[in-house]
Amino acid sequence: MFTIGKASEQSGVNIETIRYYEREGVVPKPGRSAGGRRLYSPNEIAKLRFVRRCRDLGFPISIIQTFLSLTEQEDRSCTEVKTLAESHLDEINAKIENLTLLREALRSLSANCDDGTAACPMHDALMKDGFGELISE
Amino acid sequence: MFTIGKASEQSGVNIETIRYYEREGVVPKPGRSAGGRRLYSPNEIAKLRFVRRCRDLGFPISIIQTFLSLTEQEDRSCTEVKTLAESHLDEINAKIENLTLLREALRSLSANCDDGTAACPMHDALMKDGFGELISE
DNA sequence: TCTACTTCCTGTAGCGGCTACAGGAGCAAG
DNA sequence: CTTGCTCCTGTAGCCGCTACAGGAAGTAGA
Numbered sequence: 533m534f535t536i537g538k539a540s541e542q543s544g545v546n547i548e549t550i551r552y553y554e555r556e557g558v559v560p561k562p563g564r565s566a567g568g569r570r571l572y573s574p575n576e577i578a579k580l581r582f583v584r585r586c587r588d589l590g591f592p593i594s595i596i597q598t599f600l601s602l603t604e605q606e607d608r609s610c611t612e613v614k615t616l617a618e619s620h621l622d623e624i625n626a627k628i629e630n631l632t633l634l635r636e637a638l639r640s641l642s643a644n645c646d647d648g649t650a651a652c653p654m655h656d657a658l659m660k661d662g663f664g665e666l667i668s669e
Numbered sequence: 670m671f672t673i674g675k676a677s678e679q680s681g682v683n684i685e686t687i688r689y690y691e692r693e694g695v696v697p698k699p700g701r702s703a704g705g706r707r708l709y710s711p712n713e714i715a716k717l718r719f720v721r722r723c724r725d726l727g728f729p730i731s732i733i734q735t736f737l738s739l740t741e742q743e744d745r746s747c748t749e750v751k752t753l754a755e756s757h758l759d760e761i762n763a764k765i766e767n768l769t770l771l772r773e774a775l776r777s778l779s780a781n782c783d784d785g786t787a788a789c790p791m792h793d794a795l796m797k798d799g800f801g802e803l804i805s806e
Numbered sequence: 807t808c809t810a811c812t813t814c815c816t817g818t819a820g821c822g823g824c825t826a827c828a829g830g831a832g833c834a835a836g
Numbered sequence: 837c838t839t840g841c842t843c844c845t846g847t848a849g850c851c852g853c854t855a856c857a858g859g860a861a862g863t864a865g866a
Contacts, residue, residue: 537842547843548825556823567832569843578796585795589771593823603792610789614782617791621775628768634726635761638754645751652747654754655740658722659715674813684814685854693852704861706814730852808866815860824850831844836837 533563539572543580550580558583558593558600591620670700676709680717687717695720695730695737728757 540547553559554570559579562570572580579600586596595616602612644653677684690696691707696716699707709717716737723733732753739749781790 535843546825549823551845552824565832567843569832582792582795587823589775590768599792603789610782610791613789613791614779617775617779617782621772621779624768624772624775628765628772631727631761631765631768635758635765638726638758638761642751642754642758645747645754652740652750654747654750655719655736658719672814683854686852688816689853702861704814706861724852810865811863813860813862816858818856820855821853822851826849827847829845831842833842834840836839 533571533573534577535565536570536572539570539577539580542577543584545580545584553580553583556593558597589620590624595620670708670710671714672702673707673709676707676714676717679714680721682717682721690717690720693730695734726757727761732757 534542536547536550539545540550543550545553550559554561559576562572562576565571582600583596586599587593591599598616599613641654641657644657671679673684673687676682677687680687682690687696691698696713699709699713702708719737720733723736724730728736735753736750778791778794781794
């Protein structure tokens with residue numbers, strides 16, 4: 533059994549964040565020592581690590597909770613997890629696409645600044661009425 | 670002069686968001702009608718549009734405020750704007766890179782689910798201790 | 807002129823996902 | 837026994853909005 537500090541080290545989840553996850557019911561409440569300190573089993577630490585990795589992958593907490601509850605009921609949850617992952621993949625693709633558009637827009641605005649004619653062509657372009665709407669979303 | 674509803678239409682900024690920008694000092698307080706309603710000049714509406722477009726480009730409010738204050742003092746602020754824009758461009762590139770890594774990680778995890786051997790290979794991979802740390806940040 | 811409807815006002819609280827305190831208690835080493 | 841670390845609870849703040857509630861002002865038609 534490990535205290536919250538060790539659990540944090542091993543899972544890579546910040547101590548405050550671990551307590552936050554507990555408050556929000558993302559992970560179950562751990563046992564306590566005689567002195568009232570949280571004690572984590574290796575299994576619970578694995579769960580925290582799982583949450584962190586899912587967060588790193590960009591999953592929102594709500595979906596991670598679904599993942600964890602699907603995992604509780606051991607029967608054939610793989611396809612459901614896969615479906616969720618793939619719809620998330622679509623979102624990521626959309627984000628990448630938008631960011632790429634945005635990058636091009638910024639690049640061309642910034643490039644205009646090089647000719648040194650106007651006070652600030654970038655600013656002017658963003659102020660003007662006729663400037664096209666960049667982001668689709 | 671236009672009421673907040675018209676200003677919202679013309680700038681593309683939500684009414685509530687306009688008031689929020691005013692509270693936060695992003696844009697100056699507009700004049701008021703006899704009855705106490707906000708009245709916007711075309712110039713103020715252009716400013717709102719400017720803020721929205723910068724937000725669309727992913728700039729945080731704090732940077733947009735810098736943009737606007739650089740604009741107030743008309744003297745050669747172009748290079749500063751350009752510098753800010755380019756460091757923002759770097760951030761966008763980093764985001765795209767991370768998302769791309771993330772997409773590959775998700776794809777390969779999801780692909781593993783297809784062979785239908787384990788209960789859920791994706792879940793197992795995320796739980797395991799040895800799984801590499803994906804995201805650099 | 808009265809009424810119905812729309813727009814606007816202020817103020818406050820909520821969202822997600824943390825992070826940062828304050829003020830105190832437990833615990834191990836020297 | 838004291839020092840210093842970790843831990844506890846509870847609360848407030850971060851960003852950039854968004855969504856109310858409860859009321860006042862303005863507009864259009866009968």
